Amino acid sequence: MSRNTVVSAPGKVLIAGGYLVLDPAFSGTVVSTSSRFYTVIRDQSPPNRNTIRVRSPQFLEAIWEYGVSLNNVGVQVQASTANNGANKFVHLALQKTITLAVEAKGTASIASALQNGLDIAIVGDNDFYSQRSKLESLGLPRTLQSLEQITPFSATNVRISDVHKTGLGSSAALITSLTSALLVHLSVIPESSLGNDDSQERRLAHNLAQYVHCQAQGKVGSGFDVAAAVFGSHLYTRFDPKVIQDLMNDNDSNLKLLPTLSPSNAAWDYRIAPFKLPPLTRIMLADVDAGSDTPSLVGKVLKWRKEKSAEANALWKELDQLNQSLAQSLLHLGKLYDDDPQNYANAVKYISTLQPVQWEANPWQPVKEQPITATFYEAHCTSEHIRDKMRQMGNLSGVPIEPPEQTRLLNSCVGQAGVIGGGVPGAGGYDAVWLLVCDPVSCAPDQSPLERVEYWWSRYTELNVSPLSAKESLAKGARLESIESVLHLQEATAVH
Ligand SMILES: Nc1ncnc2c1ncn2[C@@H]1O[C@H](COP(=O)(O)OP(=O)(O)OP(=O)(O)O)[C@@H](O)[C@H]1O
Numbered sequence: 001m002s003r004n005t006v007v008s009a010p011g012k013v014l015i016a017g018g019y020l021v022l023d024p025a026f027s028g029t030v031v032s033t034s035s036r037f038y039t040v041i042r043d044q045s046p047p048n049r050n051t052i053r054v055r056s057p058q059f060l061e062a063i064w065e066y067g068v069s070l071n072n073v074g075v076q077v078q079a080s081t082a083n084n085g086a087n088k089f090v091h092l093a094l095q096k097t098i099t100l101a102v103e104a105k106g107t108a109s110i111a112s113a114l115q116n117g118l119d120i121a122i123v124g125d126n127d128f129y130s131q132r133s134k135l136e137s138l139g140l141p142r143t144l145q146s147l148e149q150i151t152p153f154s155a156t157n158v159r160i161s162d163v164h165k166t167g168l169g170s171s172a173a174l175i176t177s178l179t180s181a182l183l184v185h186l187s188v189i190p191e192s193s194l195g196n197d198d199s200q201e202r203r204l205a206h207n208l209a210q211y212v213h214c215q216a217q218g219k220v221g222s223g224f225d226v227a228a229a230v231f232g233s234h235l236y237t238r239f240d241p242k243v244i245q246d247l248m249n250d251n252d253s254n255l256k257l258l259p260t261l262s263p264s265n266a267a268w269d270y271r272i273a274p275f276k277l278p279p280l281t282r283i284m285l286a287d288v289d290a291g292s293d294t295p296s297l298v299g300k301v302l303k304w305r306k307e308k309s310a311e312a313n314a315l316w317k318e319l320d321q322l323n324q325s326l327a328q329s330l331l332h333l334g335k336l337y338d339d340d341p342q343n344y345a346n347a348v349k350y351i352s353t354l355q356p357v358q359w360e361a362n363p364w365q366p367v368k369e370q371p372i373t374a375t376f377y378e379a380h381c382t383s384e385h386i387r388d389k390m391r392q393m394g395n396l397s398g399v400p401i402e403p404p405e406q407t408r409l410l411n412s413c414v415g416q417a418g419v420i421g422g423g424v425p426g427a428g429g430y431d432a433v434w435l436l437v438c439d440p441v442s443c444a445p446d447q448s449p450l451e452r453v454e455y456w457w458s459r460y461t462e463l464n465v466s467p468l469s470a471k472e473s474l475a476k477g478a479r480l481e482s483i484e485s486v487l488h489l490q491e492a493t494a495v496h
Pocket residue numbers: 055056087088089090122123124160165166167168169170171172174
């Protein structure tokens with residue numbers, strides 16, 4: 001039986017550092033999500049030498065066939081003229097990854113891996129796409145429980161270009177799972193290398209995915225979304241675009257890829273510092289009405305920063321300090337848990353039933369719980385302060401980063417018992433919110449913060465708020481999967 005290779009990569013939420021992360025002098029706090037993209041690679045049956053078929057079974061008209069020629073001139077991946085439209089992202093991922101594989105392993109080895117042709121299926125968790133209309137058509141309320149009733153990797157019944165995305169970074173997760181799965185399948189990196197949080201092989205996968213994503217988008221962004229897909233949650237400092245400038249300009253593909261993309265190329269100066277959300281807390285995400293256009297928000301903010309640089313730089317500095325202190329408070333909570341899990345759990349349970357303003361008001365609170373409660377309160381205040389500064393950025397640049405509708409929604413959530421903080425992720429706009437809530441082992445007889453927020457969102461009328469099921473992914477970044485252990489993956493990717 002032919003082997004299959006399955007690699008998944010998570011989505012992302014930038015909880016702090018929007019806009020700042022575009023500048024290498026600042027960092028962003030990025031949380032990777034349990035919602036993932038999965039790429040499944042099998043041999044073609046019946047065999048079809050040197051061809052690759054890529055399928056996205058969740059979409060209409062989403063099958064692309066390619067021919068691969070490997071010769072002394074190089075690698076050519078040619079889209080079939082019978083394809084229903086092009087898929088630039090997938091095409092570039094195949095072209096660049098196979099080219100890199102030939103450089104690393106030699107033509108004969110890659111020709112042998114392609115002797116039966118490849119069938120590649122790509123699917124994304126339902127969270128990447130808005131489930132609002134599906135819930136409506138099923139007559140289900142907009143709750144986490146309702147989402148569980150939708151089959152995993154369910155069909156969207158539309159073309160890719162028409163789907164309503166939720167902003168989890170589908171293209172970065174897709175490119176990362178596809179390029180990393182190919183690297184494993186073509187034996188450029190061993191399967192075991194994705195078992196380590198950080199390794200030379202994972203860094204190669206990162207550099208390749210960043211480059212392919214930049215080529216596909218036609219620009220070099222900050223890359224925090226690809227970094228999250230590869231490494232999981234972390235504090236991200238961007239790389240200097242110069243590292244791939246020559247490759248980006250090389251329209252005739254004359255240059256070798258490996259010298260630039262190799263993990264030993266010191267020009268890759270991105271930094272990944274460890275980060276994860278505190279124990280017994282949970283991130284909650286919601287898709288809010290229609291998505292906004294990130295590139296246009298970003299363009300306007302950057303233009304304003306250029307024109308009003310003194311004012312903007314002062315704001316960037318203040319925000320940077322706040323972003324760093326939020327990350328430090330959240331990391332410190334992790335340490336407080338490690339030092340004293342019992343008092344930490346008690347403190348979380350205690351604040352889960354109180355609004356943040358009440359957290360420190362109890363003079364009888366056990367002494368050992370006090371520093372824990374105080375750190376949670378600090379995180380709350382800092383995240384509110386960040387929102388304030390992001391609104392200021394929006395007002396000064398004339399961009400709806402946290403528009404008034406979102407402010408009202410967030411204020412009504414952040415004031416609730418057990419809610420630590422929240423905001424508009426990434427570039428902001430109308431399309432999404434995140435919250436960090438306490439998630440104690442049990443809240444009985446009270447409702448948990450999660451249940452309270454969920455209920456509030458499902459009844460909220462000013463905006464239509466639809467929750468996502470994602471939690472933080474604690475499995476770091478891209479990982480090898482076995483097809484049997486991911487619910488519905490076999491069915492969703494079967495060749496019919
Ligand atoms: N499921 C998929 N299968 C194959 N190709 C896909 C899929 N999803 C996206 N793509 C490709 O990636 C391209 C860009 O995707 P898109 O613009 O949706 O990403 P994005 O803006 O990063 O998403 P997000 O808003 O979630 O951050 C699409 O035009 C398509 O070529």
